[in-house]
Amino acid sequence: xxxxxxxxxxxxxxxxxxxxxxxxxxxxxxxxxxxxxxxxxxxxxxxxxxxxxxxxxxxxxxxxxxxxxxxxxxxxxxxxxxxxxxxxxxxxxxxxxxxxxxxxxxxxxxxxxxxxxxxxxxxxxxxxxxxxxxxxxxxxxxxxxxxxxxxxxxxxxxxxxxxxxxxxxxxxxxxxxxxxxxxxxxxxxxxxxxxxxxxxxxxxxxxxxxxxxxxxxxxxxxx
Amino acid sequence: xxxxxxxxxxxxxxxxxxxxxxxxxxxxxxxxxxxxxxxxxxxxxxxxxxxxxxxxxxxxxxxxxxxxxxxxxxxxxxxxxxxxxxxxxxxxxxxxxxxxxxxxxxxxxxxxxxxxxxxxxxxxxxxxxxxxxxxxxxxxxxxxxxxxxxxxxxxxxxxxxxxxxxxxxxxxxxxxxxxxxxxxxxxxxxxxxxxxxxxxxxxxxxxxxxxxxxxxxxxxxxx
Numbered sequence: 001x002x003x004x005x006x007x008x009x010x011x012x013x014x015x016x017x018x019x020x021x022x023x024x025x026x027x028x029x030x031x032x033x034x035x036x037x038x039x040x041x042x043x044x045x046x047x048x049x050x051x052x053x054x055x056x057x058x059x060x061x062x063x064x065x066x067x068x069x070x071x072x073x074x075x076x077x078x079x080x081x082x083x084x085x086x087x088x089x090x091x092x093x094x095x096x097x098x099x100x101x102x103x104x105x106x107x108x109x110x111x112x113x114x115x116x117x118x119x120x121x122x123x124x125x126x127x128x129x130x131x132x133x134x135x136x137x138x139x140x141x142x143x144x145x146x147x148x149x150x151x152x153x154x155x156x157x158x159x160x161x162x163x164x165x166x167x168x169x170x171x172x173x174x175x176x177x178x179x180x181x182x183x184x185x186x187x188x189x190x191x192x193x194x195x196x197x198x199x200x201x202x203x204x205x206x207x208x209x210x211x212x213x214x215x216x217x218x219x220x221x222x223x
Numbered sequence: 224x225x226x227x228x229x230x231x232x233x234x235x236x237x238x239x240x241x242x243x244x245x246x247x248x249x250x251x252x253x254x255x256x257x258x259x260x261x262x263x264x265x266x267x268x269x270x271x272x273x274x275x276x277x278x279x280x281x282x283x284x285x286x287x288x289x290x291x292x293x294x295x296x297x298x299x300x301x302x303x304x305x306x307x308x309x310x311x312x313x314x315x316x317x318x319x320x321x322x323x324x325x326x327x328x329x330x331x332x333x334x335x336x337x338x339x340x341x342x343x344x345x346x347x348x349x350x351x352x353x354x355x356x357x358x359x360x361x362x363x364x365x366x367x368x369x370x371x372x373x374x375x376x377x378x379x380x381x382x383x384x385x386x387x388x389x390x391x392x393x394x395x396x397x398x399x400x401x402x403x404x405x406x407x408x409x410x411x412x413x414x415x416x417x418x419x420x421x422x423x424x425x426x427x428x429x430x431x432x433x434x435x436x437x438x439x440x441x442x443x444x445x446x
Contacts, residue, residue: 011267036412037311037325039262041271044234048264048271050307052329084273088260088414091357093435097364098371100353102260106275130323134314134410141405142319152321170422182364183429185421187357187438189259191311194411199393206406212316215410 002060011110012163022164031085031107031164032057036133036191040064041082055083056128060159062109063116063125065152083109083157088189094171095182101167103186109162116154125154136211192217225283234333235386245387254308254330254387255280259356259414263287264305278306279351283382285332286339286348288375306332306380311412317394318405324390326409332385336378348377359434415440 005023006012013021022028038055041048056063062083090103116122127138144152171184193215196208207213228246229235236244245251261278264271279286285306313326339345350361367375394407416438419431430436 011270011272036314037309037327039264039273039275039307039309041262041264041273041305043266043269043271046266047234047303047333048266048273048305049234049333050262050264050271050273050305050331052262052307052309052327054325080270082264082271082273084262084275086260086262086275091259091416093357093360093364093419095365096367096371097349097353097361098367098375100356100360100364102277102356104260104275108273110270110272126320130320133323133325134316137316137323138320141317141323142400142403144319144321148319148321170420170424177365178424179426180365181426181429183421183432183435184425185419185431187419187435188417190415190417192413192415193314194413196316196408196410197393198406198408201393201401202407203402203404206404208408209406212406212410 006163007161009110009161012108012161020165020167022166025159027164027166028107028159028162029057031087031105032062033132034087034105035085038062038064038083038085041084043079054129054133055085056125056130056132057159058124058128061125062157062159063128063154064113064157065126065129065154067151067153080110080112081157089168090186090188092167092171092186093184095173095177095180095184099171099173099177101171103168103188105164105166107162107164109157109159111157111161113155113157116156119149121156122149122152122154125156126152134212136209140209140211229386230384232333232384235331235384243388243390245389248382250387250389251330251382251385252280254310254328255285256355257310257328258308261285261287262307262309264307266302277352277356278308279348279353279355280382281347281351284348285380285382286351286377287336287380288349288352288377290374290376303333303335304380312391313409313411315390315394315409316407318396318400318403318407322394322396322400324394326391326411328387328389330385330387332380332382334380334384336380339377339379342372344379345372345375345377348379349375357435359432363432363434 092101309329315324
């Protein structure tokens with residue numbers, strides 16, 4: 001495992017809220033490995049475009065994929081991208097509106113992606129993407145055939161230039177506001193997996209596989 | 224309420240997966256109103272940068288805010304931004320890896336933001352941002368004072384140029400794959416609010432207010 005600290009280029013050095021910055025590569029891995037989608041930023045005709053998409057990580061490489069016809073990825077090889085992964089962990093509810101915040105973990109990765117052409121690396125990248133979203137699915141389902149692989153673009157982005165920001169903990173109010181008769185605290189927020197819904201066209205007698213079933217958190221219906 | 228259809232500029236007309244596009248303005252409002260953070264894309268020195276941040280909506284205007292010293296917003300007035308709001312609704316687990324997908328709703332908004340200088344609009348924008356994250360908080364907590372307002376930049380972005388994409392429903396496999404002995408279906412994903420954690424420095428006797436308490440979903444601890 002790569003244990004070199006994260007880069008400290010101008011744009012990955014935090015100008016504000018410096019105390020929220022993390023410099024360990026392990027922090028970057030943690031943020032990435034817990035996510036399911038990233039927001040991919042590209043520049044198209046000089047304008048920014050931000051697209052949600054799936055991703056996967058192998059070592060110090062992030063993989064994203066797309067259809068060979070998709071314009072979003074077509075912009076990739078030509079120039080730089082920024083990939084952002086964000087976890088919202090809680091609402092920070094202070095006594096004053098000014099000190100409201102959110103608890104979160106986020107990672108920004110900058111770089112010029114390369115199109116993956118090596119067949120083995122393409123498969124490894126696709127596997128990482130699927131396993132990121134649903135661990136266990138790669139081996140449980142039909143593998144991609146030649147035609148499907150040909151229709152898929154796989155892009156690789158080095159994790160060399162990246163920054164990680166984390167805010168956790170209670171609200172921090174101005175000293176005089178602690179005397180106010182105002183409730184303050186954190187409301188944690190969490191992403192949960194609900195009961196799987198089998199496809200109506202499912203062949204009879206096929207149970208939900210354990211790698212899916214065990215992720216399920218039983219949650220009461222929204223009020 | 225504005226009921227004109229969404230714009231159909233080149234970049235908001237979907238090239239691929241056209242059936243996922245929504246054209247009603249109400250669809251845009253729905254996606255925005257249910258979110259808590261957006262991903263703000265800007266171009267800095269020619270490179271894309273994607274930053275997670277809070278936002279609020281008033282009619283056909285989206286507001287974001289930041290510290291007056293933050294470089295991310297400083298890039299705003301100079302040029303275009305792209306604001307993306309994404310809801311991940313479920314994992315679409317097909318019989319073949321190629322047809323794996325996610326159920327989601329996303330909105331992309333393009334435009335050149337303007338810095339809000341009118342004091343009333345600044346307050347309205349900040350109120351929308353706070354109420355977006357925690358409805359009821361604006362009136363329950365200490366309002367911003369002059370010094371705090373001076374330290375805050377409020378930016379407004381018109382919702383004129385926007386696109387909405389939605390995927391819902393079961394996996395769609397190739398005809399011959401329905402005979403495979405592979406489970407397929409959707410695992411819904413949902414964001415839940417957990418039990419609020421009162422600040423350790425809270426004045427005794429202040430209960431969690433109803434507008435926070437009623438959002439709470441009791442969720443078993445992660446396994």
